Amino acid sequence: MKTMFKKHGPPPTAVEDATFRIRFAELSAGYAGHPVLHQLSAGIAAFTSTALVGPNGSGKSTLLGVLAGVIQPTAGKLHHAGGRPPAFVPQRGAVGDALPLTVRQTVEMGCWGARGLWRRLTRQDRAAVDSALERLGIADLATRQLGELSGGQRQRALIAQGLAQESDLLLLDEPTTGLDPEARERIAMLLTELVADGVTVVHATHDLDAARSADVCLLLREGRLVGQGHPRQVLTPSTFARIWQPA
Structure with a gap:
């Protein structure tokens, strides 16, 4: 680019x-x-x-x-x-707590740039999301609402979203x-x-x-x-x- x-x-x-x-x-x-x-x-x-x-x-x-x-x-x-393209993780305050998203849904948003909002994720996308959740140690929080997390957990979810983009x-x-x-x-x-x-x-x-x-x-x-x-x-x-x- x-x-x-x-x-x-x-x-x-x-x-x-x-x-x-x-x-x-x-x-x-x-x-x-x-x-x-x-x-x-x-x-x-x-x-x-x-x-x-x-x-x-x-x-x-x-x-x-x-x-x-x-x-x-x-x-x-x-x-x-x-x-x-670069993966960008904004400050935690830039992502609203009121959004009704689970941790997994938040991480899946990292794949939207390549797939688009309305297209289903591929097997490779789902594997990338699983890997990001595991790497950040939040796989057990996948079904939790983002707004329920502690500051550290929420930050890890946002970084996992960046990792799911598989950017260098x-x-x-x-x-x-x-x-x-x-x-x-x-x-x-x-x-x-x-x-x-x-x-x-x-x-x-x-x-x-x-x-x-x-x-x-x-x-x-x-x-x-x-x-x-x-x-x-x-x-x-x-x-x-x-x-x-x-x-």
């Missing part, structure tokens, strides 16, 4: 495309006349975990939405190196926010396992423990990329003072 916008500089080379699952250059985006992202340039390496880190309002969720294809850039260039790119918005330490640790371990299995993971987070477990961090402040690299290199006291200090 390749989406082009106004050209800024040379396109990625074949070697770069083989290395990076996603590349973007001079990328800008926003909402109805309100700019949020300002000329971001970076690459997301394949088969790694990348954390988007920054204070509230820094543009993490907007960048994730652009990578997922649900927000259109206003300028710049975005390149996906191939594979299936998983995008998550604040997957551990509001969860207890045990639930956060379980999700962190799962993301590590997925990367080992060949999935590229990108997650927006303000949980510094989750960010430190990533392979790479992209640091955002006021919609601009102010740092990138291994967590040990970029998650430092001086960086925290620079990013979280008042504007």
Whole structure:
């Protein structure tokens, strides 16, 4: 999948495309006349975990939405190196508790993009749903209503929905926010396992423990990329003072 916008500089080379699952250059985006992202340039390496880190309002969720294809850039260039469309797991608060869905029905929604809302799931789809439920440890909750679950259980159901898409790119918005330490640790371990299995993971987070477990961090402040690299290199006291200090 390749989406082009106004050209800024040379396109990625074949070697770069083989290395990076996603590349973007001079990328800008926003909402109805309100700019949020300002000329971001970076690459997301394949088969790694990348954390988007920054204070509230820094543009993490907007960048994730652009990578997922649900927000259109206003300028710049975005390149996906191939594979299936990304699986996007929004924040838990974006999915209403009042929806009359069971856990299994919630996970099955991950197959709708390929099958459509009114088409029956195939045997392969049902196997993918079963596998996702088992992997997240919620197969025994399959008939429970989504609104009845604890925060950690509900988050696992939403991640299972993403896994059911069987994409090689998983995008998550604040997957551990509001969860207890045990639930956060379980999700962190799962993301590590997925990367080992060949999935590229990108997650927006303000949980510094989750960010430190990533392979790479992209640091955002006021919609601009102010740092990138291994967590040990970029998650430092001086960086925290620079990013979280008042504007």
